[in-house]
Amino acid sequence: MLLNFIVYFIDVLLERYSGIYLTQWLGLWNTGIGAFHIWQPLTYMFMHANFGHIFCNMFAVLMFGPALEELWGARKFLIYYLVCGVGAALVQMGVWALFTPGEVAVTVGASGAVFGILLAFGWLFPDVKMFLLFVPIPIRARIFVIGYAVIELFAGIAGIDNVAHFAHLGGMLFGCLMILWWQYRDKWKFPHLGSNHDTKKEQDYDGYHYQPPVN
Numbered sequence: 001m002l003l004n005f006i007v008y009f010i011d012v013l014l015e016r017y018s019g020i021y022l023t024q025w026l027g028l029w030n031t032g033i034g035a036f037h038i039w040q041p042l043t044y045m046f047m048h049a050n051f052g053h054i055f056c057n058m059f060a061v062l063m064f065g066p067a068l069e070e071l072w073g074a075r076k077f078l079i080y081y082l083v084c085g086v087g088a089a090l091v092q093m094g095v096w097a098l099f100t101p102g103e104v105a106v107t108v109g110a111s112g113a114v115f116g117i118l119l120a121f122g123w124l125f126p127d128v129k130m131f132l133l134f135v136p137i138p139i140r141a142r143i144f145v146i147g148y149a150v151i152e153l154f155a156g157i158a159g160i161d162n163v164a165h166f167a168h169l170g171g172m173l174f175g176c177l178m179i180l181w182w183q184y185r186d187k188w189k190f191p192h193l194g195s196n197h198d199t200k201k202e203q204d205y206d207g208y209h210y211q212p213p214v215n
């Protein structure tokens with residue numbers, strides 16, 4: 001979160017006082033127009049269009065990220081975040097290549113990684129009740145995530161705005177693949193003799209305000 005805000009304010013200051021637009025170099029550009037660089041699928045997720053954009057993304061990270069970081073640890077959570085963000089970029093690039101190869105298009109923001117976080121939260125904490133801002137009715141996390149994904153899919157197909165809806169879905173897709181890979185890998189791991197790792201993890205969750213995750 002701190003890195004996102006630092007990059008955002010540097011971008012604002014450079015644009016205002018030097019006329020330098022970091023989005024030209026660090027945003028994710030359509031590969032068909034000559035502005036694409038190999039580092040952009042990583043750097044674009046630290047760029048944001050305006051303060052409202054970064055605030056909403058970082059607020060979502062703050063709301064849903066701590067539960068996953070508590071479960072996975074900081075290193076694993078960071079890997080997941082970056083994989084979802086890069087995966088979202090790859091999906092968006094694929095959509096551009098298939099449907100608008102010559103169109104001047106750029107996308108910025110951590111939304112792909114954020115949607116990966118939402119996917120993981122709904123998967124691992126499916127029965128946590130959530131309240132939407134304008135809907136005073138509790139909604140289970142899994143229903144919220146599924147509904148949000150369906151809305152993103154229809155919005156992307158309809159092309160009703162210039163939001164990168166398929167990048168959002170790409171973040172969810174790569175998040176799903178990452179969790180499935182981790183579950184498959186852990187399934188075939190043999191526990192160390194005398195290890196109390198699992199017991200300690202259960203004890204850590206005794207006082208945690210979220211429900212224990214679904215295995």
